Amino acid sequence: MELLVYIPKQTPRINYIFRHICGRILGFKVKFTSKVEDFISFEGVKFSYAKKRLGNEVFIQKFGLLEELGINDLNFSMDIWEDVPCFFRVSSDSDIPFDIFSASFYLVTRYEEYQPHVKNDVDSYPIEESLAYQHEFLKTPVVDVWAYKLKEILKAKFPDHSFPKKRFKSHFLISVSKAFKFKYNGFVRFVGASLRDLIKFQLKSMFDRFKTMMRLQQDPYDIYDELIEFAKENKLQLDFYFQLSNYSRYTKSISYNKRVYHKLIKSMGDYGDLGLLPGFEALYSFEILKKEKRRWESIVNRSLSKTLIKNYHLNFPDAYLNFNKLEIDEDFSMGYQKNIGFRAGTCTSFQFYDLNLEQVSGLVVQPYVLNSNALKGVDLYEKIDELKELKSSLKSVDGQMNFIFENSDFADKGLKNAIFTLMKEML
Template sequence: MLLVYTHNISPRVKYVFKHICTRVLGVEVGFTTKIEAFIAHDSIKMSYTKQQLGNEFFVRSHDIMFEQGLSDIEVHVHDWDTTKCFFYIGEKGTIPFDIFAAAFYLLSRYEEYLPHVKDEFGRFTAKESLGYKHNFLHQPVVDIWAYKFKEALQKQFPDFEFPIMKYRIKPIIDVPSPYKYKLKGIMRTIGGTFKDLFGFKFRSLYMRFTVILGFQHDPHDTFKYVINRQKSSKFKFLYFFLIGDYSTYDKGVNANKKSFVSLIKHVADYCHVGLKTTYFAIDDASILKKEKRRMEDILNIPLQASRQSFSRINLPESYRNLIDLEIREDYTMGYVNIIGFRAGSCTPFLFYDLDYEVQTPLLINSYHLMDYALLQNKSLLDKKKVLNEIINEVKQVNGEFVPVFHNYTFADIGRWNGFKEVFNIILDSANEK
């Protein structure tokens, strides 16, 4: 166990040390404010305070780790070997930056509480982030700092054996609607028919009726393909089905349709299944509660995971609503059109409520790539290149890669042509040594 001496065992200190040491590096961590206990500890140890005690492993602490609430903090980003860092503490410490304070700033999403410009859907955008402005969004900097910390500790404690962590993948399949033409109801089918006619989309019109009449396979019905890929993967895929009511933003299938319920149950036999909440559920806890109960009635087990429609998050209210309903995991944190690490980490982390200064039980699984972000690369070769770059970033720190695809992505037609091959690269990356 790593023992940390600090003058104040604040909630922020406990939170970030447990993420870096335990979640990223696999090492248990304890804390003390007593010098006698620190001296008596016969394994790896360090001090995290304002002044070094002696010649021990020392990191000078930043004030942010002992504050409450938000303050106007100046963040100056510096180069550090092949990465970036901030909260420079000088050369007196064993490492030149307070990586714990910097990690806390990113993991707590401190910057998302500060004034910023939102997009048309009310989302925090990549361009508003520190990572984008200072060109480190493409790196899991928190995990990189953790391994730099490990390397420095290893030099001082060469006999200590660190656990061996391994690269993992967690593919997310988002299902806003399971089918393109099936189960849409009479009025939506008529509306779609007129839209095809007036838009001179005769091929779409032909496909619509051949699918409805059962002569052709619905192009968005890719569930058999994904389940077959799941059978050959040691990592569980996670499906998110939209089962909320129809609205301007959410145009799914009626959750009362037996064939749709059967589909969800069938997928749940092979993959994990979570709830894709509707657009308005983020602002209305009663809607969220209704959708949660509806999914639990289908699955016959407590709901474990959710993902917000349009990747919308309003901090801290969105996550508080999930916690109140005892939803344990969320997969909304990420950027739709930009590849990168929104929270700076490729290791799942617990949500820290800055208003209440408490670590919550909600596990945040930040996604690092959505299929839409790859559409900015025109050629399949460019898509593969960008994908391999982000995978390699995660592999270098033995993290967990979380990509988000949609069921229609695997139709492999139009702009989604070649995405099956892209998906296979991700699955194969987990088998490479």
């Protein structure tokens, strides 16, 4: 369905954020016009975005951010509109009291992460500096909520027109940074790890290693068959992301060259999509990232289209610039490792916008709501109740919930059963 927007002048920022809000979230095919006569004669759903109202149309007054270039210091205060946090207030002449497009652009492009900030102890953007955390709307996909409120205003103005519809979705990703805990590590690593356990009196770990190597028990991280069986029973898709880095202080998995690893990767591709889990070094070196991409493609025999960063911080925006250079289609790393919520303020996928070049890239960013690192040391069943409430609010905006787990999360029986319960509740 077509939506017409009157704007005095089109800019890359306007084009980008309108296609996210009106296109990706609300499902319209967006068209722009700067001709008043064309706007007036159009008989479909429409509104104006300018400094002044034309007549009695739906009018959203612009704040000005979408006409700027580069990253500037912005002075603004927070407000509340119909129980939802908002900012970039405009005059009372506007049908919405703030510029939802400028505010959405600020959040979705991660404008605040381009501004000077003190990185935290893991060299990452600190959540404490984010607007969403400071003003307690991290768990609200405010961009989608604002968009649906705009939709209600348009519905009231154009009651005879049908509006596009979406459906709520949940999506589960399995990160595999270490394919097996004990198996296939080689004799030297077996002896070294056993001696280390003995010195530290970690006798259970040592005995588990011996029993696994003697085939008296299954490797704790080898949970792939059980995951696939669970997915079949509950009619859900699991996507798998594998790490193919060189052995280092950050990478302890079996060699990427081993046939058993290749066989595992290919077999998981029969049940869901596959992607790459870049290693730590690959996040800081384009050449290493390119090498890991080639390894993945030689194993899977097709072009790499998806990436995920789970246990290392998102090196923003550099990681996305490198993914885009390598023509990767989608990334699932947009979120905070240890906090439930929406880092970019939206639960809808969006294209990465490079603020330094004022360009839209081909990389689609898929924000996640939960990284399993946020579940460590907490009562998981309490988190399930919290996520059920969050799911209810996301269904009201037909959003998507992406969840990231790790194969090692399922090694503990109690945690595994709790995660399976969580997955069922989120369907």
